[in-house]
Amino acid sequence: MKRAILALEDGTYFVGYSFGAEGEAEGEVVFNTSMTGYQEILTDPSYKGQIVIMTYTQIGNCGVNDEDIESEKVQVNGFVIRELSTFYSNWRAKKSLDEYLKENGVVGIQSIDTRALVKRIREKGVVRGVISTKEEDPRKLVRRARNIKDISEQDLVEKVATKEVYYWNEGDWNLYKGYIRGDSEKPIIAVVDFGVKRNILRRLVSEGAKVIVLPPYGARELIRKIDPDAILLSNGPGDPAKVLDGIRLVREFMEEKPIMGICLGHQIIGIALGGKTYKLKFGHHGGNHPVKDLRDGHIEITSQNHNFAVDPESLKDVEITHINLLDNTLEGFRHKYLPIYCVQYHPEASPGPHDAKNIFKEFIQLCYARA
């Protein structure tokens, strides 16, 4: 096995073994606490610009299949794990995780003390890091990590968003039939793609929407032309304050159409309404975040993946609908007078619990209520 090094900007480094592609990867290092779902995590475009550590100790045991994908390719910059399973077994598996990362040209490192690494990030906060299978001198890699462009200085949405307009008709996955097709004509939901996870599109189709996906650049003109019943702003990578097209779009349509936002979409809505975003110490990335719905007090266990958050104190004319019970951060709000509705967590799950999936139904009902 080939040696690999992960070096962090704070001077710490870990020596392990390479898996997946050989070479180098740079990025903001974040940890994900989900026990399952590595394929969905790898293909989530919101991770563009980031190296992901899995806290669960053995990864790769169910291989990689053709269905559990959230976009067309692996999106993480690099992947860090404790132990790669030596074999895989699942009725849907087509290949190993190692082969999948090699095919996608993504560098992985294994056999390092992920617990020590994660404890460090929890104490110090987000760090930049480099994985290399080429450079033997960790000090050089530490210096390189210090020079990586901050996530807030990069245009990551541009790297993952669609350039084309397309219709989407794949719905939820069924154990016996695979992905179900949708054939609804109404309501039409325009999804502005900042790096959309496919399960958001699938959930909308399964709740009976006709889904059209738009590139973020030029989406305003397209929405004028298509005249959809509602707009959904997707998740996506990087700093929401950089997504000026999205912020302008909300301001232009907020008095005209129902708008829903998920994760980056929620943050963009917050900024468009005059609010402020800030960076969390080490973010929320996992499948066990308890969120309280303040409207009726019930609690949902949610899937999450974000480093930025909206400051609730900075918002006016909104009702706070959801909060995170682990750290009291804002998880969702709706506008008091306009049909604007957004959540920071991932109601589409994938991976993670499906407790919050009915939010898509509520959104579609909102479209009909206005029709």
Ligand SMILES: NC(=O)CC[C@H](N)C(=O)O
């Ligand atoms: N999943 C997302 O949409 C992430 C939003 C944003 N990039 C963040 O890190 O907070």
